[in-house]
Amino acid sequence: MFTSTKEHFITFEGIDGCGKSTQAKLLLEKLNEEGCKSILVREPGGTRISEAVREILLTKGMDELQNRTEALLMTASRAQLTDEVILPNLHKGNWVVADRYTDSTLAYQGGGRELNLDWLIKLNSFATNDLNPDMTVIVDIVPEEGQRRRASDNPDRIEKSGMDFQQNVRKMYLEIAKRFPDRIFVTDGHETIENIHRKIWNEIKRRYFL
Ligand code: ADP
Numbered sequence: 001m002f003t004s005t006k007e008h009f010i011t012f013e014g015i016d017g018c019g020k021s022t023q024a025k026l027l028l029e030k031l032n033e034e035g036c037k038s039i040l041v042r043e044p045g046g047t048r049i050s051e052a053v054r055e056i057l058l059t060k061g062m063d064e065l066q067n068r069t070e071a072l073l074m075t076a077s078r079a080q081l082t083d084e085v086i087l088p089n090l091h092k093g094n095w096v097v098a099d100r101y102t103d104s105t106l107a108y109q110g111g112g113r114e115l116n117l118d119w120l121i122k123l124n125s126f127a128t129n130d131l132n133p134d135m136t137v138i139v140d141i142v143p144e145e146g147q148r149r150r151a152s153d154n155p156d157r158i159e160k161s162g163m164d165f166q167q168n169v170r171k172m173y174l175e176i177a178k179r180f181p182d183r184i185f186v187t188d189g190h191e192t193i194e195n196i197h198r199k200i201w202n203e204i205k206r207r208y209f210l
């Protein structure tokens with residue numbers, strides 16, 4: 001069993017279909033196998049209230065939803081998840097693995113919807129009480145590959161925003177990665193599931209356990 005005294009809040013990010021949910025689950029299994037008590041959460045959602053907000057955000061046909069409303073609902077869902085689940089678990093010493101968190105709002109509402117980044121950063125701070133992930137994994141793929149991987153899915157409201165939108169989201173993720181090089185680990189999502197998992201695990205061992 002590994003021991004580590006640091007806080008353990010790991011987030012996964014990337015465009016739709018990049019493979020981050022697959023990697024988040026594999027990491028959770030690996031951590032639990034190693035004796036590190038861990039939970040997995042997803043955004044938007046993860047609590048009763050946040051799941052209700054998710055319904056509004058992702059339901060097709062809600063076309064009149066304004067971009068600022070979208071940003072406020074994403075961060076409202078985050079505030080509830082942070083207070084109800086993430087902080088209590090971190091305080092107990094558990095690991096928290098999150099499938100999306102604050103960077104999604106910067107990438108989608110900032111890069112994709114072109115809302116002002118400074119406002120979004122403030123909104124994120126308010127929603128999280130200034131909680132930041134200790135490490136963020138961006139699983140990076142080209143939008144064409146994301147679309148291929150989601151081909152059989154029924155696209156939700158945001159996934160229907162198109163290729164240019166996904167391109168802008170990806171561009172913003174890569175900009176954020178440059179801005180926070182210590183926190184963010186970018187990994188090539190075109191590799192095999194096993195290779196990506198191995199790279200992420202090696203990085204976690206390097207940061208937390210060596
Ligand atoms: P996301 O959570 O980023 O939307 P998922 O993890 O749900 O993506 O993966 C989307 C689809 O792509 C799933 O069918 C999954 O099995 C597949 N997939 C995930 N990672 C890879 C990979 N590295 N190579 C090929 N297919 C992958």
Ligand code: TYD
Pocket residue numbers: 015016017021042043044058074075099100101102104105106108109156158159
């Ligand atoms: P979801 O079905 O969870 O997709 P994925 O498996 O790709 O994470 O849908 C979440 C959608 O919400 C996804 O398109 C990204 C978007 N989103 C934002 O636009 N802003 C945010 O802050 C968050 C958390 C998600």
